[in-house]
Amino acid sequence: MEFFFQIVITGLSLGFLYALAALGFVMIFKSSSVLNFAHGGLMAIGAFLFLVLSAWARLPIWLAFLLTLIGSFSLGFIIERFFLRPLIGEALIEVIMLTLGLFYMIKGLLLFIFGGDLYSYPDFLPPVLTFHWGGIEVTGVYVATFIIGLIFLGLFGFFFKYSSQGIYMRSVADNQPAAMALGVHVRRVFALSWAIAALVAAMSGIVLGIINGINVHEVSDIGLKVFPVVILGGLDSIGGAVLGGIIIGLLETFTGGYISTGLREVIPYIALIIILLIKPYGLFGLVEIERV
Amino acid sequence: MRRLRFHPCGNFNETYREELTIFETDFGRLSLLVGLILLFVVVPFISNAYILYIVNTIGIFAIAAIGLNLLIGYTGQISLGHGAFFGVGAYSAAILSTKAGFPFLIAVPLAGLITALVGMIFGTPSIRLKHLYLCIATLASQFILEYIFVQWEGLTGGAAGISIPAANLFGIDLGSDRNFFFVIFFCFSLMTWMAVNLTRTRYGRAFIAIRDNDQAAEGMGIPIFIYKLLAFGISSFYAGFAGALFAYYMISITPEPFGIWLSIEYIAMIIIGGLGSIPGSVFGTVFIVVLSEVLSNVTQYLMNISPSIGGAITIAPLREFVYGLAIVLFIIFEPKGLAEVWRIGRSSFRLWPFSY
Numbered sequence: 001m002e003f004f005f006q007i008v009i010t011g012l013s014l015g016f017l018y019a020l021a022a023l024g025f026v027m028i029f030k031s032s033s034v035l036n037f038a039h040g041g042l043m044a045i046g047a048f049l050f051l052v053l054s055a056w057a058r059l060p061i062w063l064a065f066l067l068t069l070i071g072s073f074s075l076g077f078i079i080e081r082f083f084l085r086p087l088i089g090e091a092l093i094e095v096i097m098l099t100l101g102l103f104y105m106i107k108g109l110l111l112f113i114f115g116g117d118l119y120s121y122p123d124f125l126p127p128v129l130t131f132h133w134g135g136i137e138v139t140g141v142y143v144a145t146f147i148i149g150l151i152f153l154g155l156f157g158f159f160f161k162y163s164s165q166g167i168y169m170r171s172v173a174d175n176q177p178a179a180m181a182l183g184v185h186v187r188r189v190f191a192l193s194w195a196i197a198a199l200v201a202a203m204s205g206i207v208l209g210i211i212n213g214i215n216v217h218e219v220s221d222i223g224l225k226v227f228p229v230v231i232l233g234g235l236d237s238i239g240g241a242v243l244g245g246i247i248i249g250l251l252e253t254f255t256g257g258y259i260s261t262g263l264r265e266v267i268p269y270i271a272l273i274i275i276l277l278i279k280p281y282g283l284f285g286l287v288e289i290e291r292v
Numbered sequence: 293m294r295r296l297r298f299h300p301c302g303n304f305n306e307t308y309r310e311e312l313t314i315f316e317t318d319f320g321r322l323s324l325l326v327g328l329i330l331l332f333v334v335v336p337f338i339s340n341a342y343i344l345y346i347v348n349t350i351g352i353f354a355i356a357a358i359g360l361n362l363l364i365g366y367t368g369q370i371s372l373g374h375g376a377f378f379g380v381g382a383y384s385a386a387i388l389s390t391k392a393g394f395p396f397l398i399a400v401p402l403a404g405l406i407t408a409l410v411g412m413i414f415g416t417p418s419i420r421l422k423h424l425y426l427c428i429a430t431l432a433s434q435f436i437l438e439y440i441f442v443q444w445e446g447l448t449g450g451a452a453g454i455s456i457p458a459a460n461l462f463g464i465d466l467g468s469d470r471n472f473f474f475v476i477f478f479c480f481s482l483m484t485w486m487a488v489n490l491t492r493t494r495y496g497r498a499f500i501a502i503r504d505n506d507q508a509a510e511g512m513g514i515p516i517f518i519y520k521l522l523a524f525g526i527s528s529f530y531a532g533f534a535g536a537l538f539a540y541y542m543i544s545i546t547p548e549p550f551g552i553w554l555s556i557e558y559i560a561m562i563i564i565g566g567l568g569s570i571p572g573s574v575f576g577t578v579f580i581v582v583l584s585e586v587l588s589n590v591t592q593y594l595m596n597i598s599p600s601i602g603g604a605i606t607i608a609p610l611r612e613f614v615y616g617l618a619i620v621l622f623i624i625f626e627p628k629g630l631a632e633v634w635r636i637g638r639s640s641f642r643l644w645p646f647s648y
Contacts, residue, residue: 101619108613
């Protein structure tokens, strides 16, 4: 039974991590319909920026964190401005390939600088976060993941519901020409959505780094795991991304714990194919009805 | 003998036959003939072992890249699993020749057919899905196939892989690069010829109709699901055939080369070469393979001058970065790829000195 609970806890925290990663992905897809393969790269950049600032430059943690967020926010702007904007209105494959190309550029650059080694952050989590519950130990990093995940989900909820920029974003996602006609600055919305997505990606990269330590290959591979999550939840649904993340996280840890560790890596993709065959628009996705 | 046709100063096609023609002028036909003679008679005898190895690799990869271009460039179905299909071909050929004892001549086409079947199975999500959903589904098939290569140890030999006996065709040993060159480029010419002609038949035109607008295609009476599956089958056949040649050429295979990276490399080839262009696929393959060799030579060269610099530069990150950069630059500045560059270059020569 203890084993079972341990698996549930690990699965949930992994799920929250996936949900955080998926959040930034959904953000971009929702506002500009771009399938962002570079998401893992953005996560890795955030994670390594934080590493450099906190462990190498020895800045205080809060300052390092703030600077990382600012850095990735501006990186998102830059990527949108120089790479994505020339392609507005181009074919899907070109946009997809552009993000793939970006992904490999980022990955190659990071591998070039940091190599394939595993790094870990200085230990900064207060020990009060660790608690015992019966025989089960829940370590501080998992609690921190939950807390950070919840804070960000709350912030996003409020942002989309009440802030003017959030409402612009939703309007662009809903109907781009209509939003444009009503005076929404669509290009600014695209840029802002990339910037926010890069920020969230950096967050999830840091959280991943706190849990497992960071390694260029590992962080960037998580970026591909985002696909099963968002397909399960529905490509354009934030709530779906969270639920999908938790389901995929649990599925992965349960397969790893009870069936086989080798299967653990592919089970999300097997689930992905099944979901696509049965319910391609996911749990909460917008169903586009089109008869051919 | 009829008179050689020159290029007219414009398109004045009066019949469909003229529009469908492959060679607009007799010079195209002549230059192809010269090119083929150069390829088969001169190249294998003047190049050393290293050059021959590169040329052979280009030939094998070009076959698979043409297959992928038929799927993405002509039918508009994005596949991120082509590398795995290439691997299925390689493994089928290896298993057929070691476990079932089939000779080279049968094992290679059979491996292509098996891969076509696998490709059609993984193409079934295209019944309901298109665009990015299909793209994600094929990404999943890449990971699932990769898992099968590693885990089904009884059949694939797991991480250790399979060694294949040297190929033998009509009693001639194909162990040497030069003998294998003729096999590869005979197959390459045949497959290219088939692909070029396929795009002129009703099947190829149906593919193009599906790419341009699938609803209109259905409205014109094209059963699009059957044609999409057929496109997956043909494309996987090309991948499997090339994979089988690759397995025989490499003599032993492991799951390692058939990862997601290979699929990306194939897509890079056809994007850089030009989507929807058969010569483009070949240009793209040449570009990528030569780029990869140049990069590995550069790293080795740096390593030799000064180990302290060279030690820091390893080939993998450099290659990933340069490939990524090449893809990004081509998409932003020349989305139609090298085929378009070639066309522009040719017509500026043709129109000289009045090139406007």
